[in-house]
Amino acid sequence: MVILAGTGLFDFSVENSIMNAKKSNFKYIRNMLSKKTKYGIKALAFIAKRGDKKPVQTSEISKSENISQKFLESILLELRKSGFLGSKKGKGGGYYLIKEPEDILMTSVIRVLEGPIAMVPCVSLNYYEKCDDCPSEEACSVHSLMIQVRDSTLKVLGDNTLADISAKK
C-alpha cells in the first residue's frame, strides 16, 4: 500500500464539489490501458509464475483469469508473433516464455499490445506524428508537459520487468 496523505498531490478541495456532482453518472471512459493489453500482461504473468518451460494452454489461463478464451487466443497469438512467446500445437501444447521474465520490460509489452506510451503523438518516441494544429512544438504549452508525463511513465514501465509484476505475494 502506498501512503500518499500529506504529499499535497491529491488535495483538490476547490473542485471536489464538481467532481462529486459529476462522479455519480460518470462512466470510466478513458481506458488508456485496453482490455487487450491488460489481459496480455495478466497472461504473461500467469505463464511466468509457472517457472518451468512447460506450455500453458489458453483455456487454463482463460478460466483462471476470467478472460474470454477466443479473445485471449488472439492476444497470445500476437504475443507469439511479437517474439515474447513460443507455442506448441496439439495435446500438451500451449504457450511458453521465450525470454526470462527478468528480461521482459513492461515498456516493450505495452508498446506491442497497446501501441505508443506517450499521451499524444507529437511526443511519442516510436510513433511520432506532428500535430495538425501546432505551427511550433516549442511554443506549444501542451508539448513540454506531455514530454514530462511520457518520461515519468517510461521510467516506471522501464523499471518494471515481467519478473517484478509476477512476483508471488
Place this chain on the structure above:
Amino acid sequence: MVILAGTGLFDFSVENSIMNAKKSNFKYIRNMLSKKTKYGIKALAFIAKRGDKKPVQTSEISKSENISQKFLESILLELRKSGFLGSKKGKGGGYYLIKEPEDILMTSVIRVLEGPIAMVPCVSLNYYEKCDDCPSEEACSVHSLMIQVRDSTLKVLGDNTLADISAKK
C-alpha cells in the same frame, strides 16, 4: 531537449524490427489526451499569457490556435461551469481567468476535461471502479504497476501549474 541516451530506458533493440515493421501502417490510436483536453489547455494558456483580466473572445483563440470555433465554444463553456473561467456576454465580452495561473494545477484541469488520470478504473482515486475479472486486487499483476504509473503521472501534473506551461519562451 531532453537527453535520454544511455539511460537504458529506450533500448529495445530486440523488438525494434517488430516496431519498424508495424510502424509504417500504424495510426496513432491511443490518444490518451483527447483533442478536447488539449484544446482546453491551449486555450487556458492563451488566456493566461494575456496577463490582464480583460475577456478574451473564443473567435480569437480559435483563429490563433487553429481550433474549430464551435468545438472550442463548448470547451470554454465547460471550463466556465467548472470554475476555471468567468465569462462576459456581448461586445467586448469573452472569457477570463478566475484564479491566478499559479493556483491552477494541471491535474485539476485534466480531471475536469478528460476525466480520470489513472490508466485503469481500479487504480483511480476520483473515479474508482472495481474490475469485473479481478477477484483480488492484491493478486493482480497489473494493479500495482498501474498504481506506480498513476503516481508518477500525478506527480508531474501536480507539479505543473497553468503559469508553468504558459510561460513565454
Place this chain on the structure above:
DNA sequence: CTATTAACCTATCGGATTAGTAGGTTATAA
C-alpha cells in the same frame, strides 16, 4: 430603442475503435 456582438444551448452525425463472437483450418501427440 435598436442593432450588433458573443456567449450559451440543443441536437445530430460520420468515422473509428473496442471487445468481443462465430466458424472454421492446421499441426501435433496419444
Place this chain on the structure above:
DNA sequence: TTATAACCTACTAATCCGATAGGTTAATAG
C-alpha cells in the same frame, strides 16, 4: 486415426470522438 490446441478470417454491436448546424439569451454601442 482421433483428439487436442494453436492458428486464421470475417463479422458485429456498442461506444466514443470531434466535430457541425442552427438557434437563443444577454450585454454593449450608437
